[in-house]
Amino acid sequence: MTQATDLKIAVLIDADNVSSSTIENILDEVKRYGVPSIKRIYADWTKSHVTGWKEPLLTHAITPIQQYSYTSGKNSSDSALIIDAMDILHSHQVDGFTIVSSDSDFTRLAIRLRESGKMVIGVGEKKTPKPFIAACDKFIYIEILGKETATLSPPREKVSSRIANATTDPTQRQAVRDTKTYESIDPETIDLLRATVNDVADEGGWAPLSAIGGLINKRKPDFDPRIYGFLKLTPLFKSLDKYFEVEEKSTEKTKIKHVYIKIREPLKAARKKSTR
Known part of the structure; x- marks a missing residue:
């Protein structure tokens, strides 16, 4: 029987909704539930506000996914994260997903992943809308991470x-x-x-x-x-x-x-x- 700590988990991070300084605590938290076998982060890396991520990405072996904003005011990174999540789901590589974001746009994704029998852990700030929280098996507030x-x-x-x-x-x-x-x-x-x-x-x-x-x-x-x-x-x-x-x-x-x-x-x- 597979133990909880043996579960393979895909960690998908919305860089526009989380600070680089919190990533170590986030990954430590994920390891309580399983092994983060896939780690990807999504952003338009040409933008100045994500430059602080360079060192944490190297330290924690997180794969950056480049997604340009095709239209001003629209976040294309969300769509890229959702598409990757569905690809990973159908590849049968993991037992669960961790979605790191405070954005309610991922509510339907969390529901869909759970419908497919996958564990879904949400990680976000206290401002995260309740529908996204309710769509997850477990939701963890970034503010309480770190002893x-x-x-x-x-x-x-x-x-x-x-x-x-x-x-x-x-x-x-x-x-x-x-x-x-x-x-x-x-x-x-x-x-x-x-x-x-x-x-x-x-x-x-x-x-x-x-x-x-x-x-x-x-x-x-x-x-x-x-x-x-x-x-x-x-x-x-x-x-x-x-x-x-x-x-x-x-x-x-x-x-x-x-x-x-x-x-x-x-x-x-x-x-x-x-x-x-």
Whole structure:
């Protein structure tokens, strides 16, 4: 059986929609899902605004595709990327695609690739239109990439010391403190977490974290704990101890740790007091 990290992925980059300074973090992220076997970037390389790409292209072995703008104001690079994607699809060389762009013009392409059974990962800025995000299996915001340099835009709320201290892993805790601003965990996100835990929980109310993560990504492709200041899903749930219980178990033979989540019943404590 093919493992996720063995999947061959075509990385197609719209140079007009991403900065050259982010490409290393982007490729590192793609490697979490598979091997970037095809790496191409599209632009009119005669234009001055893409000159900064020369060194990163050599460093990361990315193939530049020249596409002249035939008409003023029109982006011909988008069409070239789409045509190449369809050629790669029908060549059966890859298991999935990563489309690096914040442009909604690639929405139909993402849908078509998924219809053909290919995994589609989108990478773009926070301004990316929702239709393109929804068309991907997974969407990753460029702003959250990089453990030490990620800063979210626009910043909403500083992470409280309570949330930072809820992370028992020193590495996780330091990452929380290193990044100054994150988005707050809004009620909509909490409702998403609660609904997901409820849907995969057993009769006792406990849900395995692995199943929770998989279902959340299906429901909200752009969900990522790093948006809220956590590298993993476990410390995110621990910070929400008002709403969830977290239990970690490990088997004696393998020492592999399994994490389970349960919705905390807010009225349980009140009922106990009333029966005294």
